[in-house]
Amino acid sequence: MSSHYPFRLKTLLTACAAALALFVPASLQAQTAPPPAGQHAALSDPAKSASASENKPATEGASIQANVNPTAQKGLTGKAIDKVKEVAKSAGDIFSRVPCLPSKGSKSMGSLxxxxxxxxxxxxxxxxxxxxxxxxxxxxxxxxxxxxxxxxxxxxxxxxxxxxxxxxxxxxxxxxxxxxxxxxxxxxxxxxxxxxxxxxxxxxxxxxxxxxxxxxxxxxxxxxxxxxxxxxxxxxxxxxxxxxxxxxxxxxxxxxxxxxxxxxxxxxxxxxxxxxxxxxxxxxxxxxxxxxxxxxxxxxxxxxxxxxxxxxxxxxxxxxxxxxxxxxxxxxxxx
Known part of the structure; x- marks a missing residue:
């Protein structure tokens, strides 16, 4: 069966931003995010071939109450931001070149x-x-x-x-x-x-x-x-x-x-x-x-x-x- 996967980085980033807004309360969205997640292993290091890990969303309740411990709030914020960056990085990888050399004496494939x-x-x-x-x-x-x-x-x-x-x-x-x-x-x-x-x-x-x-x-x-x-x-x-x-x-x-x-x-x-x-x-x-x-x-x-x-x-x-x-x-x- 034929399949076709168009991937547009801008669209994905917009969707990720919207997803982040759902995970993080308005009062916390301005906080600084922790360091970004690591790059996709298979594309940044040829010696590795592992898919990006996924963080599970919080399941403690339908909403975050105002009296939740600040440390817990910060942890939730960090996880949400890390997830957004992870998805964005995965999308961005398809626009990146890997360290890959052609064989010696390569020629044109001819006319197209x-x-x-x-x-x-x-x-x-x-x-x-x-x-x-x-x-x-x-x-x-x-x-x-x-x-x-x-x-x-x-x-x-x-x-x-x-x-x-x-x-x-x-x-x-x-x-x-x-x-x-x-x-x-x-x-x-x-x-x-x-x-x-x-x-x-x-x-x-x-x-x-x-x-x-x-x-x-x-x-x-x-x-x-x-x-x-x-x-x-x-x-x-x-x-x-x-x-x-x-x-x-x-x-x-x-x-x-x-x-x-x-x-x-x-x-x-x-x-x-x-x-x-x-x-x-x-x-x-x-x-x-x-x-x-x-x-x-x-x-x-x-x-x-x-x-x-x-x-x-x-x-x-x-x-x-x-x-x-x-x-x-x-x-x-x-x-």
Missing amino acids: PRVASKLVAGQPVVIVAFGSSSTQGYGSTAPEFTYPNRLAAQLRRQYPSADISVVNAGKGGEDAPEMMKRLQTAVIDLHPDLVIWQVGTNAVLRNLDPDATARLVEEGVARIQAAGSDVVLIDPQYSPRVNEHAESAGRMTKLLGRVAELRKVGIFPRFAVMKDWHEKQAIPIENFVISDGLHMSDWGYACFAQLLGDDIIKSVGQIKLGVNVPSDVRTYRPM
């Missing part, structure tokens, strides 16, 4: 002419993130930390006057055979300007034939292109569970790269990028993969979305400047 033309014309841009559980966001601690929502926040920050929608059409457990069955209704019928298709991981884990998967993906890309959308493919993730099937994973990534070359669409080689994090940048796997050995953590999704967003912005910028970007030039492919 429809997205660029829509932005130049000031028209709304619709992006569909199509895929399985890592698109849906399994492993993230909150909806705003899935890769589609982090990507949406980044693009809206880059193009503040643009109307940009990112639809999450991820469904856990699926691969090309299941995705092709809902390609029309979940993707093409939405008339997207860009389709980001994450595929191949479950095919590797289920020991499906990589060649058959590649043929289905090529057919799907052709249908998406015929509908007029730009396309970017995303290959499997580098993780312990996938690496148990190293031969199949290697063949899958090569075949998806070949599909991108033949159909002249972009590709974000997630497997190579994540491998670079571990082997070249010395980032422990547990920093970007959760304990199941398969799905990405908040930090992993954040870095992935950030690098993908950087490439989309770069490609759109080149087209807007009139630079001829060959469509078969793909991101992060080694020379």
